[in-house]
Amino acid sequence: MGRVVYCANEFVPEEKARIGLFDRGFLFGDAAYEVTAVLGGRMIDNDLHLARFARSLTELSIPLPMPLDRIVEIQRELIARNNLMEGAVYLQVSRGEADREFLYAADLTPTFVAFTQAKALRDTKAQRNGVAVDIAPDPRWARRDIKTAMLLGQVMAKREARARGFDDVWFVENGTVTEGASSTAFIIPDDRRIVTRANSHATLPGCTRRALMRLCEAQGLVVEERSFSLAEAQSAVEAFQTSASSFVTPVVRIGETLLGGGEPGPLTRKLQAYYLDAAGIREAMTL
Incomplete structure (x- = not known):
């Protein structure tokens, strides 16, 4: 059937x-x-x-x-x-x-x-090894906080990124990173703060983002909600992205810049574990 x-x-x-x-x-x-x-x-x-x-x-x-x-x-x-x-x-x-x-x-x-x-959501190659994200100008309309079915900009950007040898794509507007084509973008500078953009009309208010931020607060981790430039993202110690279907996924390359030698960082690994524990699924992972 x-x-x-x-x-x-x-x-x-x-x-x-x-x-x-x-x-x-x-x-x-x-x-x-x-x-x-x-x-x-x-x-x-x-x-x-x-x-x-x-x-x-x-x-x-x-x-x-x-x-x-x-x-x-x-x-x-x-x-x-x-x-x-x-x-x-x-x-x-x-x-x-x-x-x-x-x-x-x-x-x-x-x-x-x-x-x-x-579909398989647990213990994926992307979660284990991290992903490389391309950079593209943000092609979307101004009300990105509304989760509409108008996804052609994301479809085209993801297809172009894949053709260029990347796993995914982050969007940039006015010199700052907005978000991933279907994810929330996070960076971890050398001060070990976890940085992501504040919610606004420019980004979708991510549900996994919100759940992870609650866990960070419970663990005493500092999350800073602010804009960040592409240059700051590429100079970060670690980076990751969140979404409902990929949870916490390490980002190990932004454009042509490797982060952490191309390996997922230790704080990102902790955040993965915190989220999987909260969801009751960590035992199925091999992170």
């Missing part, structure tokens, strides 16, 4: 799921989405993801299609029906269907879809 998804208010086989031609998510990217990691059949930081999902929809003036408690029930049912032990649950809400016009009626019914993706 194939994957079961949630579409048109019911659980259906993926091959039977349909979205209308005139859905604004398809025509305009007029939609918000969210992704929650699943490990051992359990969702990780889901409360943070759902809070961000609700905020994104509010910023777009799209109503929640149902209460958050019902969305949690759907997530859990999808995990159970698909016997998902490791991977992610994806949610998306578009403004709804209407003939193609930039302006829209206030009474559209939102389109809600959800599905699971099975």
